[in-house]
Amino acid sequence: MKNLKNWVGEITGAFSATLKHAFAERDTVCYPAEKPDLPERWRGRIILTVTPEGEERCVACYLCSSVCPSSAITIQGAEREDDERRYAEKFEIDFTRCIFCGLCEEACPTRAIQTTNDFEMGASSRAELVYDKSRLLENHTGKYPDFDYFKRAGVPIRGKDVGEGANEKPPVDVYTLLP
Amino acid sequence: MGTLYIDDQPVEFQPGDNVLDAAKRANIEVPYFCYHPALGAVGSCRVCAMETVPSREGEQPRTVMTCTLKAQDGMRFKFAQSDKAPGVSKTMVEFYMTRHPNDCPVCDEGGDCHLQNMTVEVGHAYRRFDGQKKTYPNQLLGPLVWNTANRCITCYRCVRFYQDYALGDDFGAMGSRNNVLFRRIDDGAFDSPFAGNIITVCPTGTFTDKVFRRKYSRTWMLKKSASICAHCSVGCHVEPGARAGTLRRVVPNENSAVNQYFICDRGRYAPHASEAADRPLQVKVGGQPRQEPALAVLRQALAVSDARWGVMGSGREDVVTNLVLQQLAADLNAPFTAFTDPLTEVRTKTAVNLSLSAPSLQDIEASDCILVVGELTEHAPMMELAVRQALKQGKPVLMLHASASVLAGMIRKQRSLQAQTQAPVLWAETLQKLISQLTQEQADGWAALLKNAKAPVLLGVAEVMPTAVIKALAELAAVIGEHSRLGFALPAANSFGAAQVSQAGSSEQLLTSLESGAINALLVVGADPMSGWQGERWSKALAKIQHLVVVDHIHSATVQAATVVVPSAAVSERNGVFINYEGRVQSFAKAYSRETPVLLQEELIGLLSSDARARVQSQLQSMLGSAMPSPGSAGNRIKPATLPIGQVAEAVLGSGTALVLQGWHGEEEVAGFATELASLTPHDSVGIAPAYAKALGLTLDKNSRLTLSVHGKQLTLPVALSAQIAEGCVAVSRRAFAELQARLGDEVKLTAAIRLSEEPAEQPVVAQFTPVRGDHSNGGVRP
Ligand code: SF4
Ligand code: SF4
Ligand code: SF4
Ligand code: SF4
Ligand code: FES
Numbered sequence: 001m002k003n004l005k006n007w008v009g010e011i012t013g014a015f016s017a018t019l020k021h022a023f024a025e026r027d028t029v030c031y032p033a034e035k036p037d038l039p040e041r042w043r044g045r046i047i048l049t050v051t052p053e054g055e056e057r058c059v060a061c062y063l064c065s066s067v068c069p070s071s072a073i074t075i076q077g078a079e080r081e082d083d084e085r086r087y088a089e090k091f092e093i094d095f096t097r098c099i100f101c102g103l104c105e106e107a108c109p110t111r112a113i114q115t116t117n118d119f120e121m122g123a124s125s126r127a128e129l130v131y132d133k134s135r136l137l138e139n140h141t142g143k144y145p146d147f148d149y150f151k152r153a154g155v156p157i158r159g160k161d162v163g164e165g166a167n168e169k170p171p172v173d174v175y176t177l178l179p
Numbered sequence: 180m181g182t183l184y185i186d187d188q189p190v191e192f193q194p195g196d197n198v199l200d201a202a203k204r205a206n207i208e209v210p211y212f213c214y215h216p217a218l219g220a221v222g223s224c225r226v227c228a229m230e231t232v233p234s235r236e237g238e239q240p241r242t243v244m245t246c247t248l249k250a251q252d253g254m255r256f257k258f259a260q261s262d263k264a265p266g267v268s269k270t271m272v273e274f275y276m277t278r279h280p281n282d283c284p285v286c287d288e289g290g291d292c293h294l295q296n297m298t299v300e301v302g303h304a305y306r307r308f309d310g311q312k313k314t315y316p317n318q319l320l321g322p323l324v325w326n327t328a329n330r331c332i333t334c335y336r337c338v339r340f341y342q343d344y345a346l347g348d349d350f351g352a353m354g355s356r357n358n359v360l361f362r363r364i365d366d367g368a369f370d371s372p373f374a375g376n377i378i379t380v381c382p383t384g385t386f387t388d389k390v391f392r393r394k395y396s397r398t399w400m401l402k403k404s405a406s407i408c409a410h411c412s413v414g415c416h417v418e419p420g421a422r423a424g425t426l427r428r429v430v431p432n433e434n435s436a437v438n439q440y441f442i443c444d445r446g447r448y449a450p451h452a453s454e455a456a457d458r459p460l461q462v463k464v465g466g467q468p469r470q471e472p473a474l475a476v477l478r479q480a481l482a483v484s485d486a487r488w489g490v491m492g493s494g495r496e497d498v499v500t501n502l503v504l505q506q507l508a509a510d511l512n513a514p515f516t517a518f519t520d521p522l523t524e525v526r527t528k529t530a531v532n533l534s535l536s537a538p539s540l541q542d543i544e545a546s547d548c549i550l551v552v553g554e555l556t557e558h559a560p561m562m563e564l565a566v567r568q569a570l571k572q573g574k575p576v577l578m579l580h581a582s583a584s585v586l587a588g589m590i591r592k593q594r595s596l597q598a599q600t601q602a603p604v605l606w607a608e609t610l611q612k613l614i615s616q617l618t619q620e621q622a623d624g625w626a627a628l629l630k631n632a633k634a635p636v637l638l639g640v641a642e643v644m645p646t647a648v649i650k651a652l653a654e655l656a657a658v659i660g661e662h663s664r665l666g667f668a669l670p671a672a673n674s675f676g677a678a679q680v681s682q683a684g685s686s687e688q689l690l691t692s693l694e695s696g697a698i699n700a701l702l703v704v705g706a707d708p709m710s711g712w713q714g715e716r717w718s719k720a721l722a723k724i725q726h727l728v729v730v731d732h733i734h735s736a737t738v739q740a741a742t743v744v745v746p747s748a749a750v751s752e753r754n755g756v757f758i759n760y761e762g763r764v765q766s767f768a769k770a771y772s773r774e775t776p777v778l779l780q781e782e783l784i785g786l787l788s789s790d791a792r793a794r795v796q797s798q799l800q801s802m803l804g805s806a807m808p809s810p811g812s813a814g815n816r817i818k819p820a821t822l823p824i825g826q827v828a829e830a831v832l833g834s835g836t837a838l839v840l841q842g843w844h845g846e847e848e849v850a851g852f853a854t855e856l857a858s859l860t861p862h863d864s865v866g867i868a869p870a871y872a873k874a875l876g877l878t879l880d881k882n883s884r885l886t887l888s889v890h891g892k893q894l895t896l897p898v899a900l901s902a903q904i905a906e907g908c909v910a911v912s913r914r915a916f917a918e919l920q921a922r923l924g925d926e927v928k929l930t931a932a933i934r935l936s937e938e939p940a941e942q943p944v945v946a947q948f949t950p951v952r953g954d955h956s957n958g959g960v961r962p
Contacts, residue, residue, distance in 0.1 A: 061284035062397040076423070077395050086285045109284045154280020154314065154329040162329065163314040165280075171314045172358045 040143070042117035043102040046093055048133070049114055049142035056137065057112035059149065060088040064104035064113050072097040073104060085150065085157040091136060095121060095129040110149035114142040181252035185229070186260045198245035198256065199227050207258065210268050210297040211246060212382050213334040217440045218344060220246035224334050226271045226297065230261035242267055269301040275332045276303060278312040282330060287391065288384030291398040294332060315360050321368025322855040323375060323448055325389040328360055337361050337377040337386060346567050346589060347371035361385070368859055372560045372585060372844035375447040379430060390451055390855050391428035404770035405432055405811030407757050408446040409495060409750040410847045412669035413540070413561045414759030415442045416811065419450060419751035421771035426453050426751055436763070436813030437540060443560030449850035453749035457734040460775045463744045473745045473778035474785050480728050480743045481511070481786065486700035489689050492517035492680065493706035494671030495848065497755030500780040501680045502798055504704055506791040514692050516685035517677035519708040519717065522922065523642060523670055524686045525827045526649060530641035530667035531678045533653040535818050537666030537761040538636045544568035548632030550577045552606060552652055553640025554584035557842030559668035559760070562638065570596055575628045579606055581643070581839040582910035583866055583903040597625070602905045603645055603839060603924060604832045610651035617658045635663045642670045643840055643923060645829045669760050676758040679802060684825025693720040700726035704780070705747065707735035707848055715920040730778060733852045746777045753779045756807070762817045764803050768810035830924025838889065838925045841866050841910035864899040866910035872900070877931050884932040887911070889921040895932045
């Protein structure tokens, strides 16, 4: 008897839930005519960003490529001819491998690599999904409008010599014997 | 042997260990900075702290620095369980980090950084100090080492290596109080042949590899292997690191048998010759690129109908390759040699025959009297570093040399060093004198030192020693007695092995067969006969023939003259076996493959008939024994039967001026193609002793130039006056020898040429072995 009661209860409960949802407001949108509204922290297409001054942020530290669980990132670093500013000579993300886990963004010490809320990356061949630097690099600062790693690093770059970075005293005089 | 206890865990230790060593051996992760097994403990960083456990009633526990404490049986410490010690370490690390720059992402040491590891280990994760950081100016240190001064934690390891271990004096701790920094007085390249090791000992990114910097990659991404240095006969253990099919860096591989912790700069930077822009990477026949596999092209080339072949191996190719080539020659009924110069062949073989009790580097370090004949630094740098260890302890080092040498140059500072500058033709006589003094029991001076020593070591440089001198040195060793050890720096990494596979007089035979037209085709693997000692004869002989097939990985003169070029693998790109100067058989493993395939020398066996293959196997067996040493292991020493040696005329004592070799420590056949290292090649000059110049009636000063004439060839070079050049000799570089088509000991006529008064004074004055500081004016081209 008790069993029967449960059984009827479950069936009516399920049907009523179905009925309720049949008339509820829709969450599905008519994509692609209508675009979904994605949160800022969505992990979509990955970009490389620049500093507020418009310089490439990535210093080719290889941390993102090392942390990437699917080995989607290939980098070769280089140094600018006339100063010690490091940059990625080659930066490739193979989006056929990327699982959009966002670990690269988390690992990046310079806030260069960032995920965006763009997911429309359809392509007709695998090769097209391997993005090189020209397709990754965007001319804006992404989610961090102010951050500039080289201001905080100790290495000298054009326009910032040793001792001119954030929190740095001018270099000591090597030749002085005075206290 | 004994046992001590850390956190109640028993830890075994070896005699001579300190507590830190013992803990490391037991894999207990004690932080440390200033301690280094080769450099010893100074107890300055205060990081390796542990707490003692009182053994007696009333004793208080103390916090001690474990690196300065000799391990003793039954000692007890608290490390992880201690309340105080980890705090001490953590505070110290935090203190070191207060002014450390935020450089990890752009620092080449990152990921392979002792400071990073220790900081993480003690748990110092966030900077609390928000004051201003002190900064230090960087210094430009030439093409090999990069300096970023802010990263220093003043552990003094670099200075302790450079000054105390390697006895250098152009780099040190500068400044006072807490403004100490580590640099040279002037910008520019280091004088020491071992400077690259400060990169290895520095626990931070203060000193980094400048060549690696250009093609930087995180070290954990590198493909590495246990390899052997191919740039001299010492055979140091090295670890090449490569990525994406290119070599990125070379570091010493720790080992107990040969070089222990360090390598010389030649060993560190010469392998970058594999990345030279002109390296042959394409199979070419008659200058035209071919797409077929290298071996197929070789097979075709060897099958041409009108060819009568000769085959040449090389001391820089490994044992198996030379054996395969020897058997290939047997298949082709062709003469074979692994030497390009008859004189070098005789000298090398004579030396190899006498090297059966050669001292290891450790034996040299522990010796209490060393006699060096020839300019050792310029031929076998790490062997000389071992000599410096004896010198450092005040043990007498006696040296007989003919041209300027880094070791001889230390005579002013090192009181126990006695150097005698003398023409090579006189060395035999000097050694005979020593022998007669020793036999007649009236020893004084050098003879007395050698006689009274408990573990005397005699070292020679085979390439520059007349055969009579090599024999005299052996005789001296025999007279001193069984306890003495005799070793020779040989011309190439595998000269010992090459000597085993070449018959007596093989190089002369090959040369004369070429000259007489008995053979009209030559297969050369890994050798460059056209720029060696007999370069002129080879060039003439090879110009006549139609088939010159060259297998090599450098753009040598012989490769340029070849009709068929087959690119081969550099040492880090292949497996193989070298035999070093002691007869130590050591194998090396491939670290990486290039993107464009090159011929691996081990593939050459594919050219042999099955008979010949079997012969290679059995010969290998009889030469090396059954057990092939694994890469990275100490290998085993072989004692081969005495080699038959041909005869060759040596230079005799004449009344004129003799030409001697002025080497430098970064010089070697392959090293010349390593752009950065080669950019330090000293300017060509002619070295002459001021007193001798005066005796010849030449008035010379630093702006003078001398014209050398040998066999009708002339060459004018700036003069380098140096008291380190023997009387009766002038010293010139290998390049000048090649240009003059001269041989060691040839008689030369000197005439003063026009003065170069406008030229900057430094250029010719710099003693020849000193790299011209910070000078890249020769654009990095090879000498
Ligand atoms: S999102 Fe994840 S998988 Fe994709 S590149 Fe970054 S780390 Fe790799
Ligand atoms: S982690 Fe950031 S800075 Fe480092 S290589 Fe990746 S994108 Fe560049
Ligand atoms: S430069 Fe490196 S090795 Fe030298 S004291 Fe500083 S941290 Fe130590
Ligand atoms: S001493 Fe010789 S074998 Fe050792 S690293 Fe130097 S060149 Fe290589
Ligand atoms: S390692 Fe012991 S005090 Fe530095």
